[in-house]
Structures are given as structure tokens and as C-alpha cells.
Amino acid sequence: MDDTLSLVLFSGTDDKLNAAAVLTAGAAALGRPVHLFLQYWALDAFRADRIAADHGLAAEAGAAGEAAVKALAAAGQAPWHETMRQAKELGGVEIQACTLSMDLLHITEADLDPLVDGVEGVTAFWLAAGEGQVVFI
Amino acid sequence: MIETTPLAKTIDARGLSCPLPIVKTALGIRELSSGQLIEVLATDPGSTKDFEAWSKTTGHALVESSVDGKVFRYVLRKK
Numbered sequence: 001m002d003d004t005l006s007l008v009l010f011s012g013t014d015d016k017l018n019a020a021a022v023l024t025a026g027a028a029a030l031g032r033p034v035h036l037f038l039q040y041w042a043l044d045a046f047r048a049d050r051i052a053a054d055h056g057l058a059a060e061a062g063a064a065g066e067a068a069v070k071a072l073a074a075a076g077q078a079p080w081h082e083t084m085r086q087a088k089e090l091g092g093v094e095i096q097a098c099t100l101s102m103d104l105l106h107i108t109e110a111d112l113d114p115l116v117d118g119v120e121g122v123t124a125f126w127l128a129a130g131e132g133q134v135v136f137i
Numbered sequence: 138m139i140e141t142t143p144l145a146k147t148i149d150a151r152g153l154s155c156p157l158p159i160v161k162t163a164l165g166i167r168e169l170s171s172g173q174l175i176e177v178l179a180t181d182p183g184s185t186k187d188f189e190a191w192s193k194t195t196g197h198a199l200v201e202s203s204v205d206g207k208v209f210r211y212v213l214r215k216k
Binding site: 022030031072075083086089 | 194195
């Protein structure tokens, strides 16, 4: 059985990035290899100069959802990029940026946070995904 | 049987939300030798099921799981 977990990160709001970071850290703690592929707005959130910025929430959060998220942050919940850093410290977590999205956003590898390991095309992504599960967020 | 082996390490994960208690434990247990015990304190209410699942998957035995007020306490023996 291929236990590699592949996560495609598309959305760039803090709630979805946090969900992705939690899934990544949980899988890494169980020893599963995790492969992240950053596309569109998720890739934009991984820019070195913006990773710690406020990326807002998904539309369905509403005012009550926003208040709940802020309360958790005020209570000391780690931001998603910190959870992602801890997941990488466990090992077995690889983060790749989608080449097409790099072109779309007019960014180069030098613009990305060091959490990102490299840049790859969709074919390389599917090859790395193998027979394992793929999740799109 | 009463557990008498001394604790080799304590992880204070109080105030941390899922999955950081498990992540901190996974990192901390690496520094121990096989058979040594690690204690974890947590306040995340989901941590009980998480530690049971993590123990089952990794093979590190969960020798104690208890709760005192809002603080959960786990003791694991490194595989």
C-alpha cells in the first residue's frame, strides 16, 4: 500500500491553510510521507514577505466564524505556517510550488518562504502522488 | 502492575490545539531510548483519541491516560 498523502493547496485563506497544516502535521506524526503541491492563492500565501500576513477567511466563515477564529488565535493557537514548520521538522513533508501558478503570479523561487522545497509541474506532482490518496483544499 | 520506571521527559502541551500535542510528543520521543517513558500534559479535549490512535500506529505503548479537571495526562513507553 502506498501511504503517501498528497495535498493540493489551492485556497489562500488562513482557515483553509490551517486545515491543510493540521492534516499535514497529523499525517507526519504518524510517519506518513506528505507531499504538498501549491497552486494559485495558496502559493501566493507562501510568499516570504506575506506568509505571516492576515489572509482572511473563506466566505462561509461569516462574522461569527471570524470571531471564533480570532478567539482561538488570541488563546494562543499556532498560526498555520508555524504548524507547517513543525510538521516539516518531523520529516517526510515535502512542499512544491506549481510552475503554472508561479507564472500566473509572476513570482520566482527567491520570492517564496524557505518552507517551500522547490518548483514542479503537474506531471511531476502526479508521479510523486503514485497510488496514494490525493486531497484538494 | 504499578508503573515504577521514572519519567525520562515531560512535554507540556497545555494550551496547544490539535495536532500540536502529538507533534511535540513525536519530536520529543526521538530523544529517548527504547523502554524510556515520556509524560505529556495537554488540554486539547480531542487528545485522548489522538494519543490512542498514535500509540496504536507507532507502537509506542500508552501506559497511562488520565484526566484531572481540564488537564489530560498521558504516559507513553518508547518502542
